[in-house]
Amino acid sequence: MKVIVIGLGSMxxxxxxxISKFDDKIQIIGVDTNEERRKKCSIExxxxxxxxxxxxxxxxxxxxxxxxxSPLTHHIIITECLNLGLNIFSELNLVDDGYEKNxxxxxxxxxxxxxxxxxxxxxxxxxxxxxxxxxxxxxxYSYHVGQxxxxxxxxxxxxxxxxxxxxxxxxxxxxxxxxxxxxxVFGDIDKVDVVKSKMSDLNIDYNDNYLIxxxxxxxxxxxxxxxxxxRKAVRNLEVFGEKLYIHWDGSPTGLYEYNYEEKxxxxxxxxxEIDQLENYSSFVVENDYFNEITSFFEAVLKGKAPLYxxxxxxxxxxxxxxxxx
Numbered sequence: 001m002k003v004i005v006i007g008l009g010s011m012x013x014x015x016x017x018x019i020s021k022f023d024d025k026i027q028i029i030g031v032d033t034n035e036e037r038r039k040k041c042s043i044e045x046x047x048x049x050x051x052x053x054x055x056x057x058x059x060x061x062x063x064x065x066x067x068x069x070s071p072l073t074h075h076i077i078i079t080e081c082l083n084l085g086l087n088i089f090s091e092l093n094l095v096d097d098g099y100e101k102n103x104x105x106x107x108x109x110x111x112x113x114x115x116x117x118x119x120x121x122x123x124x125x126x127x128x129x130x131x132x133x134x135x136x137x138x139x140x141y142s143y144h145v146g147q148x149x150x151x152x153x154x155x156x157x158x159x160x161x162x163x164x165x166x167x168x169x170x171x172x173x174x175x176x177x178x179x180x181x182x183x184x185v186f187g188d189i190d191k192v193d194v195v196k197s198k199m200s201d202l203n204i205d206y207n208d209n210y211l212i213x214x215x216x217x218x219x220x221x222x223x224x225x226x227x228x229x230x231r232k233a234v235r236n237l238e239v240f241g242e243k244l245y246i247h248w249d250g251s252p253t254g255l256y257e258y259n260y261e262e263k264x265x266x267x268x269x270x271x272x273e274i275d276q277l278e279n280y281s282s283f284v285v286e287n288d289y290f291n292e293i294t295s296f297f298e299a300v301l302k303g304k305a306p307l308y309x310x311x312x313x314x315x316x317x318x319x320x321x322x323x324x325x
Contacts, residue, residue, distance in 0.1 A: 001026045002062040004086070005068035005301075006053065006077055008032035008041045009063045009161075010153065011091055016045050018290045022297065029056055053080060062086060063069070063111075064300060070162040071095065076101050078113075087112040089296045092176050094168045096314050103310050114296045117308035119181040121291035123270040124248060125254045126240070131257060135244035141186070141222040142238045145174050145250075146230030150204055159203060163228075169206045170228040175320045179227070180308060187218030194323050200229045212323060249321075252285050271316045 001020060004010050009028050019026055030041045030049040038049035050056050052140040064087040067077050075098030077311070078088050082105045090113075119125050131138060147160045149170050163170040183189060200208050209227035216222070235250025245258035248263075252274045256265040275286035290297035298304040 001064070001225060002029070002060055004026070004029050004053075004056055004065045004081075006031045006065055006067050006081075007091075008034070008049070009035040011066065011172075012037075012066070012068035013044075014286070014289060015040060015068055015089075015293065016047065018046070018286065018293050021290060022293055029059070029062075031056060033201070036045070040276045043205070049259075060231060064089065067091060071168045072097075072162065072165065075099070075102060079105065081091040082106055082109060082111060082113075084109070087295075087296075087300050089114045089116070090310075091116050092173060093225050093313065094172055094176055096317050096319070099310055099314050113300045113310055114299060114306055115308050116292060117177075117180045117313070117315045118288050118292050120184060120307045121295065122181075122285075122288040124252070125181050125185065127236075127255065127268060128246060128248070131244060131246060132185060132239070135241065137241045137243040138219045139186075139239055139241035139244060139320060140220070141240070142225075142236075143178070143182075143222060144225040144230075144234055144236045145178055146225070147229040148231050148235040149204070149228040151233065152228075157184075158263070164204060167314065169204065171207065171226050172320060172324065174226045174228075175323060176313075176316065178224075179316050179319060180312070181213070182222070182224070184307075185217075187216040189213040189214055189319055190217050192319070192323055195251055196324075202228070204228075204317060205323070210323065218236075246317065252287070 005016050005028060016028055019028060020256045028047045028150055029045050030038065032038050033051055037322060038051065041047060043047050050261040066089045067074050067082040067142050068091050070078060074090055074093045078090060079098060079102055082087055082121055106222040109156060149163060152158060152163060152237040153161060158164060163167040163173060195211040196209065202208060208229050214222040214224055237248040239246040248255045252271055257268055259266050271287065295306050299306050
């Protein structure tokens with residue numbers, strides 16, 4: 001199998017590493033307009049790199065493309081790759097530009113159009129979902145996700161990558177990561193009540209913090225707090241009801257269920273091996289990214305349905321638009 005990874009920034013490099021971990025026989029070629037990124041990937045991952053997709057199009061035998069560029073460029077690249085007969089793995093798009101066209105094009109060409117939603121593949125989220133289903137009672141949750149924007153990519157200025165753009169801003173990316181799993185676990189969202197503002201001195205032209213009351217069709221309710229101003233990177237979840245209490249600090253070892261009969265917190269150990277990189281916060285693990293890549297190749301090779309889709313993402317983006325409006 002031959003795979004093209006388009007965009008050799010932090011996500012592109014992550015995908016290259018994990019594709020090789022999935023199957024080191026897969027041939028990978030990288031594409032990026034940035035010469036420094038191409039050189040680093042050529043040295044670190046021993047792959048051939050090009051500065052544009054047209055040069056790669058002349059090389060035959062490619063099966064799939066991983067689109068890892070800035071979100072607002074995705075739809076154009078996806079269309080081009082679908083026309084070349086390539087299955088698509090797309091990182092978060094944050095806007096639905098070209099969705100209808102690319103969904104139709106993938107169907108016509110019988111190609112996989114895979115939409116990333118990494119948290120759906122995370123062990124803690126799947127365990128939380130199972131515990132909630134077992135409890136079978138109405139629940140409330142409090143969930144705070146935040147990190148100071150300049151700390152997202154400490155190796156570059158926050159104004160130099162896509163989170164500085166209002167259309168693909170930092171809070172919007174957090175929503176796009178979190179809302180799909182919140183809906184999967186707690187049910188469709190019926191109503192949101194939003195308080196938002198810009199409270200920092202960051203050089204951005206969008207709201208940097210949100211407080212949201214969420215009502216789900218299942219009867220579950222939540223208080224969701226999202227921001228790009230918290231000086232400590234946080235992902236704090238508390239789920240509570242008559243038959244269940246869970247709290248999670250976002251780390252792979254930080255999920256606890258309260259045993260209300262013995263009145264003790266029980267740490268739920270879910271991983272045989274935890275794969276983490278040094279330059280990311282403690283609650284970023286590579287395991288779920290690997291699980292997601294596995295799901296993509298299962299869709300390509302075995303026709304297995306993924307957990308997420310462009311159709312689902314289009315509905316999520318409508319909810320995010322409501323929150324931001």
